[in-house]
Amino acid sequence: MSTSDENHSLEAGEIARFLSYVAILAASVALYLSAEHIPSSRFEVLGAAAFPKFVFAAIILIAIIAIIDSLRKISRTAWGQFGGEVLNWLRLRYLVIICFVVFAAYLLLVPILGFSIASFxxxxxxxxxxxxxxPLTLLIAVLVALAFSFGLNALFAEFFNVFLPRGDFLNG
Amino acid sequence: MDDILTALAQIFAVSTLLYMLVGSVAGIIAAAIPGFTVTMAIVLTLPLTFTMEPLQGVAVMLSVYVGGLTGGLISAALLGIPGTPSSVATTFDAFPMARKGDPGRALSLGVWASFFGTLISTLFLVVAAPPLAIFAVKLGPWEYFSLIVFALTIVASLVGDSVIRGLLAGLIGLAISTVGADPILGRPRFDFGIEMLETGLPFLVVLIGIFAISQLLSEVENARTVRSGAKLVTDAIDFKTWKVMKEVLMSPVNLIRSSVVGVLIGALPGAGGSISNLVAYDQAKRASKTPEVFGTGTPDGVIASEAGNSATAGGGLIPLIGLGIPGSAVDAILMASLMVHGISVGPRLIIDHGDLVYGMFIAMAVASFMMLIVSVLSMRLFLRVAEVPKWLIVPTVLTCCVVGSFALNNRVTDLYLLGAVGLVGYAMRTLGYSLAPLVLGVILGPIAETNLRRALMTDSDPTQFLTRPISLIFLIAAVLSIAWAIRSHLKTNKMNGVKDAHAS
Incomplete structure (x- = not known):
């Protein structure tokens, strides 16, 4: 990677951080306002809303400082290249995306198929x-999948009395 | 005395010793796997301890902890990859030593240094925890609140390259802790009508998502590495255990200094093995007459790093037992395991559950002996674990995370939360937010809020926080900690600027 590419990548990272600060700021403002509706108590100086409001106010303050600090570090030209850098970043981490999508599908399928089948x-x-x-890795994969699905389910049920989801599919 | 005898009887029960042995083996294996942290091993152990007696469960988790602090050295020494963040400095000298054809010596040095480091820290724990607990009982909500503020600022000052993101992560953790019923009057907060949020976000699910899922996702970032099945370790391993033990004992100053560094850093809420190994290594190098040999495979470097990281185990238990404040994420999980059994951890722990506290001291010592025996006997076998490819580790550990999250409350919705938190954790990790402050924010948030509100319910005058001497000391320490963090940050920026200028 050339120095110029590295600089673009660093600036894209700073823009991503900048956007995260903005998202944190927006969420904190919304939650601070939402905390206004938490009922107060006549028995104490601070109500249930005081601590969250204090925390969100602190987040708002630091997020604003972070935004100003971040804007200082980003050059004007970096914004134009941000989209391309993000696509490049996603392309390099395609395996992470695939892993997470498969994991998310697994989490959604556990209550339907049951732990054992979904895990396998x-x-x-x-x-x-x-x-x-x-052929060897495929064999290992099957054995490991059996151990960490049906095996794990049996282990938890027999030894720890923890019953993992059986699944609507099996329950009819 | 009765408490000690009860604790001894519980720890030396055959079933407890067997479970501890399994825990020790599991901890070493887990930490030997790159990317699988001690925290993750402890998190996955937690659901298995639900059905055990409280002391038995904690003893098993301590075995995993002590084993894990040592196990990280296996991949650090043989592959140059720290198995856990606490074995980063171990790679500096153990790896060159192994590459020079002495991998057995590198491993043995680390094992013995870890063993003595754990024992020294246990001695500190026995001596320091009871008086600290007695002192802590006298602390009021003002002092406790100020202490938590101090603990939070230490977290922010030790998070690496960005103080701002460290503070933000800590505050986000505090914000997460405000979801659900408030701790004083039980009024609903931020549940938005969602049933799962009414009782707050389950801490352990957040912990597993933040640490484990994000870590595992980051393990598959490099597709080429994941898909290669190449063997990395080819050297034969030769052990000369007793000779190496003598070599370690011949460096008593380095051993004790590094252990004390580990204990002190472990005792600071927020700091832990990941920092102590580097600080201990740095101190050993500064004190050495031949600092230039550090980094080339010197035994002193291995001893310093491993004694330093292992000693954090006892150090971390000091504030946990004495003040009810977890010194690290691992201590937080230990705390959670006691809370699952209905035992509230705090200054009264040693008064109300003396047998449990003494049992923890004994368990630490027993765990260190078990770690030593297991390591010496089975190091060749453990080497195989370091060879387990990522394609096998990632799916299996993700499944274990799902089991761990579900087993806590038997709620499927917790699994969805796990996925969401894992994604947020990965995003934060990628954006350079340190995750440790977030988790500690989640833990310390309710304690801070409860004591703040309790203090103001007792006396509505907020200046009490400044006029009570111990509270004031903690607040001054907090301000100094922030000032130190900002100063270090500016200094680092300045140095980087000078380097850049030279480079261009």
Whole structure:
């Protein structure tokens, strides 16, 4: 990576941080205003709303400082290149995105398929995506998937009396 | 005396010793896996302790903790990859030593240094925790609130390159802690009609999401590394255990200094092994007559780093037992495990549950012996764990995270929260926010709010925070801590500026 590319990447990172500060500021302002509606108490000086309001006020203050500090570091030209840098960043981390999407699907499928089936599909599927595929690794993947789905379910049920979701699919 | 005997009987029960042995092995294995932190190992152990007696559960978790603090050295020494953040400095000398053909010595040095570091920190714990607890009982809500403020500022000053983002992360943690019923009157806050939020965000789900999910996602950032199945360790490992033990004991000053650094840093809320190993290494290098050999494979570097990180285990328990304040995320989970059993952790812990506290002291010592035995006997076997590829680790550990999150409340909605928090955690990690302050904010938030409101209910005069001497000392310490953090930050910026100018 050339020095110029590195600078663009650093500036894109600073813009992303700037946007995170703005999002934090907006959420804090909204929650500060929402805290106004928490009922007060006649028994104490500070009500239930005081501490959250104090925390959100502090976040607002620091987020404003962070925004000013961040704007100082971003050059005008960096904004134009931000979209491209984000796409480049996403392209480099495509595996993270795939992993998270598969993980999210797994979380949504646990109550439907049950822990064992959903976990088997998840562990085996994700290993398949991540691994160098050879007959040996495929065999290992199947065994590991069985151990961390049906095996884990049996372990928790038998030894710890913790019953993992059985799933609507099996319950009918 | 009765408490000590009861504790001894509980710890030396066969079932407890067996569980501790398993915990020790699990901790070493977990920490040997790059990216799998001690915190994650402890988090995953927690649900397994729900059905155990409180002391038994804590003893198992301490075994995982002590084992984990040592296990990080395996991949640090053999692969040059710190298995955990607390073994970063171990890579500086243990890895060159291993590369020079002495991997067995590098590992053995680390194991013995860890063992002595843990024992020294346990001694400190036994001596320091009871008087601190007795002192802490006399503290009022004013002092407690000021102490929490101080603890929060320490977190912000130790978060690395950005004080602003450290403070923001800590405050976001505090904000998360305000969701759900308020701790004094139980009034609903920020639940937006969602049932899951009425009782607040479950701390452990937040913890697993923030630390484990985000870490595992960051492990697959480099597609080429993940998909390569190449072996990284080829050298044979040769152990000369007793010879190395003597070598470690021949450096008593380095060993004790590094352990004391570990204890002190461990005792500071927010700091932990990830800092102590670097500080201990730095102190050993400054004190050495031959600082130039540091970084080339000198035993003193390995001893300093490993004694320093292992000693944080005992150090972290001092504020936990004495004040009810977790010194690190791991201590917070230990605290949570006691709370699950209905035991409130605070200054009264040693008075109300003496057997439990003495049991923790004994468990620490037993855990360090177990770690030593397990490490010496099985180091060759553990080496295999460092070879486990990421394609296998990531899906299996993600599944363990799901089990850990679900087992806490048996609620499927917690799994959705886990995914959402994990994504936020990954985004924060990528954007350079330190995650430790956030977690400590979540833990310290309710304690800060309860004491602030209690103080003002007792006496509505807010100047009490400044006029009560101990409270004032804590607040001054907090201001100094922030000033120190800002000064260090500006100094680093200035140095970077000078470097850039030279480079261009």
């Amino acid at each position: 599909a998840f562990v085996f599927g994700l290993q398949l995506i991540l691994m160098p595929r050879t």
